[in-house]
Amino acid sequence: MKRILFASLCALSSFGSLACDFSSVKFEHDFAAARLDQCKQINDSTYQLTLIPENTPINDSPWYAFKVVADKPTDIKVIMKVVDGHHRYPPKISLDGQNWQLQKYRLRKNKLSFHLKVSEKPTWISAQEILTNEQYYQWGKYLAQQQYISQEVLGNSTQDRPIYKIETKGEGKDWLVILGRQHPPEITGALAIFPFTETLLSDSKLASKFRKKFNILVIPNLNPDGVQLGNWRHNANGIDLNRSWKSFDQVESKHVDDYLSSLVGKNQKMRMAVDFHSTKKDIFYTMPSDYGMEQPYLVETWLNSLDKQYPDFNVIQQPGNNPGKGVFKQYFTDKYNAHAITYEMGDNTDRRFINTLAVSAANTLMTTLLNSDPITGK
Ligand SMILES: [Zn+2]
Known part of the structure; x- marks a missing residue:
């Protein structure tokens, strides 16, 4: 039997609109296994995202998965904070939701931050590979x-x-x-x-x-x-x-x-x-x-x-x-x-x-x- 590659299996469906929607940049989390709890714009190019657990007490495994889309090619900075926990997963980036690479990031005082070049084409960010x-x-x-x-x-x-x-x-x-x-x-x-x-x-x-x-x-x-x-x-x-x-x-x-x-x-x-x-x-x-x-x-x-x-x-x-x-x-x-x-x-x-x-x-x-x-x- 042939081994199946995950890439060939990925089928993500959408469930209406659920976005952290700013004037020129959107953080979308309307797909299976997506998670983004709160978004805030800090300045023209910086966005702060907050991860919140389903309930507490809970094991420290903050999950996140979202897509970023912009009106036009833009450089942004993303800062991720965690409520009731500490970061566990270094961010992964994907341009198709199937093939993932480690995203460069900084972690300081439990704030994880990274820079992204975003455009009309979605950029996916996730804690680990998405598996629905x-x-x-x-x-x-x-x-x-x-x-x-x-x-x-x-x-x-x-x-x-x-x-x-x-x-x-x-x-x-x-x-x-x-x-x-x-x-x-x-x-x-x-x-x-x-x-x-x-x-x-x-x-x-x-x-x-x-x-x-x-x-x-x-x-x-x-x-x-x-x-x-x-x-x-x-x-x-x-x-x-x-x-x-x-x-x-x-x-x-x-x-x-x-x-x-x-x-x-x-x-x-x-x-x-x-x-x-x-x-x-x-x-x-x-x-x-x-x-x-x-x-x-x-x-x-x-x-x-x-x-x-x-x-x-x-x-x-x-x-x-x-x-x-x-x-x-x-x-x-x-x-x-x-x-x-x-x-x-x-x-x-x-x-x-x-x-x-x-x-x-x-x-x-x-x-x-x-x-x-x-x-x-x-
Ligand atoms: Zn386990």
């Missing part, structure tokens, strides 16, 4: 052209947006679960889930053999409301979904729990889960190998083997156990006695490397699971 609900849907639709892959609605979000699941069913009972986008701005984790999944679903010899034995469930975009609204972290109820796996008071996590329970009710077995996120650095949060999972060294074997393939890159494994927090990884292990990891890519990790590593991680995981011995647990 529509792009996920189109990706799943593309994958599901293969007879052995399906894409279906798992359930609807708080604001009634569909949450999709992509699935393959083999001959065995074991399931590998892949989850993504609990936290909307964590784009580098999202950039990893595409190549990771495509490797598992590819027509390589290894993947074909793997899928005969293992079933795969991918829920790549669990928080479509947060993605649409350009939220910093939460769903439409202002809740961190990765703290809702104990209470299950949010429909998004409830849909997943219900579905996994229904599979287990049909004599299926949860074997492993990988949940994709982003943070400051590349790190893999695991469950401690002495926690009591079946095959206790499975994840260690997988990640050690991945580490050996990259002499210049350190695959950091950080075991942790937080029973009270409602984190997906903990829930999966506690409920199914199976391994779960949080796969975190650094916010600024090289995008090509994210791709390369995800392909290796998926291949190595398949080899590890196929070779794993239920008796020795390795």
Whole structure:
């Protein structure tokens, strides 16, 4: 199967006019995943934009995405302030909303500023690459052209947006679960889930053999409301979904729990889960190998083997156990006695490397699971 480039997937729709509209310069935020909370003109060429979280308290991940359009070619200065937080993402610039480059900027006393040459043609500025609900849907639709892959609605979000699941069913009972986008701005984790999944679903010899034995469930975009609204972290109820796996008071996590329970009710077995996120650095949060999972060294074997393939890159494994927090990884292990990891890519990790590593991680995981011995647990 051919790898899909993100650029070919981008389809942004508009939702009426919602602009910070000044006489000759406009800041538009009327598209999917756009976010700009307040705008103010400081002088002829300087504009101050304010980023405000959906609610507080909240993790410090101010998201922004907007387009700038001017009557005529003009040089402007943009200053961005954050309410209730600190800047996390260096600005990216694009002339088509698809291909992005790092924008030169200055950060002083939590004010981020940069100069732009703007014109009638829109200039896009965003915290990270923009990755919309529509792009996920189109990706799943593309994958599901293969007879052995399906894409279906798992359930609807708080604001009634569909949450999709992509699935393959083999001959065995074991399931590998892949989850993504609990936290909307964590784009580098999202950039990893595409190549990771495509490797598992590819027509390589290894993947074909793997899928005969293992079933795969991918829920790549669990928080479509947060993605649409350009939220910093939460769903439409202002809740961190990765703290809702104990209470299950949010429909998004409830849909997943219900579905996994229904599979287990049909004599299926949860074997492993990988949940994709982003943070400051590349790190893999695991469950401690002495926690009591079946095959206790499975994840260690997988990640050690991945580490050996990259002499210049350190695959950091950080075991942790937080029973009270409602984190997906903990829930999966506690409920199914199976391994779960949080796969975190650094916010600024090289995008090509994210791709390369995800392909290796998926291949190595398949080899590890196929070779794993239920008796020795390795
Ligand atoms: Zn996260």
